[in-house]
Amino acid sequence: MPVIHVTQQQTFPQLDVPPRLLLGPGPANTHPRVVQAMGMPTLGHLDPVLLTLMGEVQELLRYAWQTENECTLVISGTGTAAMETAVANLVEPGDVVLVGVIGYFGQRLVEMAGRYGGKVHTIAKAWGETFTLAEIEAALVQYQPAILMLVHAETSTGALQSLASIGALCHAHNCLFLTDSVTSLGAAPLFLDEWEIDVAYSCSQKGLSCPPGASPITFSPRALHKLENRKHKVGSWYFDITLLRPYWFGATRSYHHTMSSNMIYALREGLRLVAEEGLEARWQCHQANAHMLWEGLAALDLTCHVSDPAQRIPSLTTVRVPDGVDAAATAKQLLHEYNIEIAGGFSQLAGKVWRIGLMGYNSRAENVALLLHALERVLHE
Numbered sequence: 001m002p003v004i005h006v007t008q009q010q011t012f013p014q015l016d017v018p019p020r021l022l023l024g025p026g027p028a029n030t031h032p033r034v035v036q037a038m039g040m041p042t043l044g045h046l047d048p049v050l051l052t053l054m055g056e057v058q059e060l061l062r063y064a065w066q067t068e069n070e071c072t073l074v075i076s077g078t079g080t081a082a083m084e085t086a087v088a089n090l091v092e093p094g095d096v097v098l099v100g101v102i103g104y105f106g107q108r109l110v111e112m113a114g115r116y117g118g119k120v121h122t123i124a125k126a127w128g129e130t131f132t133l134a135e136i137e138a139a140l141v142q143y144q145p146a147i148l149m150l151v152h153a154e155t156s157t158g159a160l161q162s163l164a165s166i167g168a169l170c171h172a173h174n175c176l177f178l179t180d181s182v183t184s185l186g187a188a189p190l191f192l193d194e195w196e197i198d199v200a201y202s203c204s205q206k207g208l209s210c211p212p213g214a215s216p217i218t219f220s221p222r223a224l225h226k227l228e229n230r231k232h233k234v235g236s237w238y239f240d241i242t243l244l245r246p247y248w249f250g251a252t253r254s255y256h257h258t259m260s261s262n263m264i265y266a267l268r269e270g271l272r273l274v275a276e277e278g279l280e281a282r283w284q285c286h287q288a289n290a291h292m293l294w295e296g297l298a299a300l301d302l303t304c305h306v307s308d309p310a311q312r313i314p315s316l317t318t319v320r321v322p323d324g325v326d327a328a329a330t331a332k333q334l335l336h337e338y339n340i341e342i343a344g345g346f347s348q349l350a351g352k353v354w355r356i357g358l359m360g361y362n363s364r365a366e367n368v369a370l371l372l373h374a375l376e377r378v379l380h381e
């Protein structure tokens, strides 16, 4: 027998994680009921009980997204995995793709669409601004894309892109409409069918109060038609919906990969909380707590980066860093002295804004009060 090396055989202390209040752009704190659900015994990925729970998650997702889409499922991975699934399945080599870029995540869509062979065109806005319907229409006429991609809630800038009417416009121009709803699902009004959105995806750790790791995605019948008539196989094996469907749909299910049952429990509980509260009440709660935050920030002489409140994401606020204040040092102090996590900006907004999230379980008045109090003390020192 070879010699067993023992240098790494260490006895580390018992895990002791600080009780952070996660008020950044995600993850948010996991709801206690979700934590409890995740502690249930692990089930096999083809256990009939798990298959039933997966069906319940699909049904609850249709409610949360306001869609009748049959092809609604969960991807193993974070929001970016669902984003890549959306792009990989919808874009075929040679497809003309138009991406409306209002921040970092739009840029990520550009990068992905190019990698899957799309001929990508972009229209862009300054970080913090959004497109008008007329601007979208002009670009559809100019580029004649097969797919338009837009981020609903741009977490890098705090801006909420209005989506109503864009889907109808896309369909009038023979174009499919893909939307990133990673930050908006469970937090801001979203009507997939009414707004004629063909593909949407999200994540677990923002508006749904779960840990990261499993991400919802949905395809309209129109999007499925394109998928079923592809000339080329989907460029990713793991994210190929045609391979995932026999696992998620039908009377006889077959193995594709080992779905985490514990993440299904988490999503089921997070989505049950959404259904219990009701979408309207939940959206109003996020809006009311955002207003409380905005008023409190104004009282501290702090300015929101997105000037029009109607264009702000209710679950993620970007705040301008006052002259002479070190953005990173402030965030660090909030973390170390108050156990509160907020984030800075990046790229164009590096050092210029803080990003404050009130997502899902964390969208509560006591969190707003605590953050404002801590921020005031840190800024006055």
Ligand SMILES: *Cc1c(COP(=O)(O)O)cnc(C)c1O
Pocket: 026, 078, 079, 080, 081, 083, 105, 151, 153, 154, 155, 156, 180, 182, 183, 203, 212
């Ligand atoms: C967080 C986020 C993502 C990426 O999700 P991950 O879970 O970090 O992979 C994508 N798009 C938007 C708009 C986001 O806010």
